[in-house]
Amino acid sequence: MSPPVDISALLSGLNDEASSPALLPSGFVDLLPGEAEAEAQGIEALMGVFGAHGYERVRPPLLEFETSLLSGAGNALAEQTFRLMDPHSRRMLGLRPDMTTQIARIASTRLSRAPRPLRLSYAGACVVIGTPGRETERQISQAGIELIGPDSAQADAEVVLVAAEAMAQLGIARPSFDLTVPQLARTLLAESGLGAEACGRLAHALDRKDAAALAKGGGALSDLLIALLQAAGPADTALSALAALDLPVSLRPIVERLRTVVSVIRAHHPDLALTIDPVEFRGWHYHVGVCVTVFAPGQREELGRGGRYLVGDGEPACGLTLRPEALLRAARLPARRPRVYLAPDADRTVAARLREEGCATVAALDAVSGEAALAEQARALDCARVLLGDRIIPV
Amino acid sequence: MTDILTHSATRPSPTDENVSDAPLVLALPKGRILKALAPVLKHTGLSPSADCLDESSRKLRFPTAHPGIDVVRVRSFDVATFVAYGGAQIGVCGADVLMEFDYPDIYAPLDLGIGGCRVSVARPHGISDAEEDDMTARASRIRVATKYPNIARRHFASRGINADIVHLNGAMELAPNLDLAQVIVDLVDTGSTLKANGLRETEVIAQVTSRLIVNRVALKTRPEEIGALIARFRDAVSAGSRDAVRAEGGLS
Numbered sequence: 231m232s233p234p235v236d237i238s239a240l241l242s243g244l245n246d247e248a249s250s251p252a253l254l255p256s257g258f259v260d261l262l263p264g265e266a267e268a269e270a271q272g273i274e275a276l277m278g279v280f281g282a283h284g285y286e287r288v289r290p291p292l293l294e295f296e297t298s299l300l301s302g303a304g305n306a307l308a309e310q311t312f313r314l315m316d317p318h319s320r321r322m323l324g325l326r327p328d329m330t331t332q333i334a335r336i337a338s339t340r341l342s343r344a345p346r347p348l349r350l351s352y353a354g355a356c357v358v359i360g361t362p363g364r365e366t367e368r369q370i371s372q373a374g375i376e377l378i379g380p381d382s383a384q385a386d387a388e389v390v391l392v393a394a395e396a397m398a399q400l401g402i403a404r405p406s407f408d409l410t411v412p413q414l415a416r417t418l419l420a421e422s423g424l425g426a427e428a429c430g431r432l433a434h435a436l437d438r439k440d441a442a443a444l445a446k447g448g449g450a451l452s453d454l455l456i457a458l459l460q461a462a463g464p465a466d467t468a469l470s471a472l473a474a475l476d477l478p479v480s481l482r483p484i485v486e487r488l489r490t491v492v493s494v495i496r497a498h499h500p501d502l503a504l505t506i507d508p509v510e511f512r513g514w515h516y517h518v519g520v521c522v523t524v525f526a527p528g529q530r531e532e533l534g535r536g537g538r539y540l541v542g543d544g545e546p547a548c549g550l551t552l553r554p555e556a557l558l559r560a561a562r563l564p565a566r567r568p569r570v571y572l573a574p575d576a577d578r579t580v581a582a583r584l585r586e587e588g589c590a591t592v593a594a595l596d597a598v599s600g601e602a603a604l605a606e607q608a609r610a611l612d613c614a615r616v617l618l619g620d621r622i623i624p625v
Numbered sequence: 626m627t628d629i630l631t632h633s634a635t636r637p638s639p640t641d642e643n644v645s646d647a648p649l650v651l652a653l654p655k656g657r658i659l660k661a662l663a664p665v666l667k668h669t670g671l672s673p674s675a676d677c678l679d680e681s682s683r684k685l686r687f688p689t690a691h692p693g694i695d696v697v698r699v700r701s702f703d704v705a706t707f708v709a710y711g712g713a714q715i716g717v718c719g720a721d722v723l724m725e726f727d728y729p730d731i732y733a734p735l736d737l738g739i740g741g742c743r744v745s746v747a748r749p750h751g752i753s754d755a756e757e758d759d760m761t762a763r764a765s766r767i768r769v770a771t772k773y774p775n776i777a778r779r780h781f782a783s784r785g786i787n788a789d790i791v792h793l794n795g796a797m798e799l800a801p802n803l804d805l806a807q808v809i810v811d812l813v814d815t816g817s818t819l820k821a822n823g824l825r826e827t828e829v830i831a832q833v834t835s836r837l838i839v840n841r842v843a844l845k846t847r848p849e850e851i852g853a854l855i856a857r858f859r860d861a862v863s864a865g866s867r868d869a870v871r872a873e874g875g876l877s
Contacts, residue, residue, distance in 0.1 A: 406846055408845050438727075438731065439733060441734050441735055441736060442720070442733070442836065443733075445736070462844075462848075463848045464848050505848050527846050528846075530711035530840075530842050531842065
């Protein structure tokens with residue numbers, strides 16, 4: 231008699247999601263040869279520029295206690311944080327969705343006595359929960375800088391200028407920096423006297439630039455909100471549109487700061503593409519001053535984001551975080567290392583010299599008889615040349 | 626041979642070439658809205674060829690009078706998707722579609738004031754208002770046939786009711802009478818389809834008009850071109866409403 235069939239096991243085998251070992255959780259990918267190396271090289275190129283401008287590298291851990299990861303500015307990350315229980319301490323741990331708040335923690339604790347301005351850089355992987363129904367990446371690498379201590383337009387401009395130089399290093403032509411001032415919309419809504427629900431609807435309408443909803447729900451504010459919405463655009467036109475508006479006194483310093491940041495950036499880098507969006511407030515909601523989002527022509531995603539925030543004890547800071555994955559989609563994969571196949575009798579000194587010159591040498595592991603067989607193996611392993619003794623032969 | 630070590634400073638980037646000169650794509654919805662949109666398009670000077678507007682062609686992509694702008698003609702729901710994912714930089718769709726999907730990558734900077742209708746709840750005839758109020762107040766769930774699952778779910782959730790969604794793509798009006806659902810949530814224009822199928826409109830969830838929508842990243846990276854296009858549509862809408870006022874004046 232044949233053994234009984236386990237029907238439920240058979241049925242779950244039909245479930246596509248369970249059937250393929252190649253399937254990864256949504257939002258997670260394998261980087262393959264070429265891609266992984268490009269990512270590593272790209273990150274090192276960025277970190278090189280950051281380091282050259284005096285931003286010293288730190289490396290916070292992947293996991294932290296939830297209470298410290300999500301305290302202060304980190305509060306804004308709570309919705310996007312994966313959590314797990316630490317079996318030792320039985321405390322809840324959070325997997326970082328963003329590194330800026332970790333750098334803020336380091337600056338306000340271990341490096342609280344380090345001289346200011348404190349310039350720190352970092353690179354690493356973060357994991358976000360993502361939005362259900364949108365198949366976006368959930369493991370995100372970050373490479374960024376934080377400038378802790380000063381609260382000035384010069385500092386705001388410095389992080390933009392250093393990021394622009396880092397992107398130029400990757401060969402990304404004409405990146406554009408969208409400057410925003412989230413507290414402008416926040417101040418307007420807070421001073422509007424509207425109830426929480428009406429404010430929530432207005433905030434949503436501002437976020438989606440929904441002119442019809444602003445006209446309907448904005449009350450006395452609607453004309454100003456729509457004018458602010460229409461002021462968005464290239465920095466110079468946006469600044470003159472803002473100058474023409476009759477803004478409440480409380481908002482004028484915010485716009486003035488924006489204007490100064492633009493002129494400092496222009497003074498150092500006149501050609502940098504700058505846009506201004508006065509009503510935008512996207513991103514982690516810990517930002518308090520001038521913020522920036524990085525784009526590049528032809529790219530359908532943000533390449534980076536940053537802005538001004540407060541470190542734990544209220545110390546001012548600003549920073550900018552680039553997304554290496556997105557940068558590398560904009561920058562095209564670098565050429566693979568040229569590969570040379572080493573015959574068993576290949577000259578070791580020549581092989582070492584080839585490696586120094588940037589080639590990859592691929593050693594034949596088995597004894598091979600005849601140049602033809604050697605050439606065939608070389609081609610199969612993607613090597614354009616063979617090192618035979620001290621002779622380099624194209625195949 | 627050593628070029629891989631220095632490539633990063635000099636290699637050309639794909640963002641260098643052509644990308645920002647690529648034509649802008651304007652996504653337009655088939656059917657009712659497209660007809661109402663024709664006069665606006667005429668004012669903007671962006672009218673696509675006649676075989677696009679009268680939907681006689683099987684082509685899906687059409688040139689316009691403007692060399693840098695192409696039109697694609699897709700389903701109303703898909704306009705939002707094309708624009709959200711950046712396949713089209715700009716588009717026209719009903720506010721109902723935006724409410725349903727609520728894509729963060731779509732901006733809706735202009736109300737075109739055309740294609741007016743509403744998203745409503747409708748129920749079978751023969752249930753009195755009092756009965757219905759009572760039912761709604763007591764119910765912890767309700768079965769709803771709709772092509773707007775998110776709008777319906779949100780609407781009933783705000784009343785403390787879980788909506789059991791029966792997702793249909795058309796002929797919602799059949800659902801209550803075939804016992805597929807207790808109510809429907811659908812787009813209502815004149816209400817004659819509801820009447821013809823023994824239903825009555827009991828609650829308006831939202832008034833709907835067509836919106837000009839824009840992809841967020843496109844607006845940030847091509848602010849001049851897209852800004853100019855939005856301005857063109859804005860002018861066309863105000864010119865259109867002037868025409869309408871004049872026409873009404875003529876009639877009276």
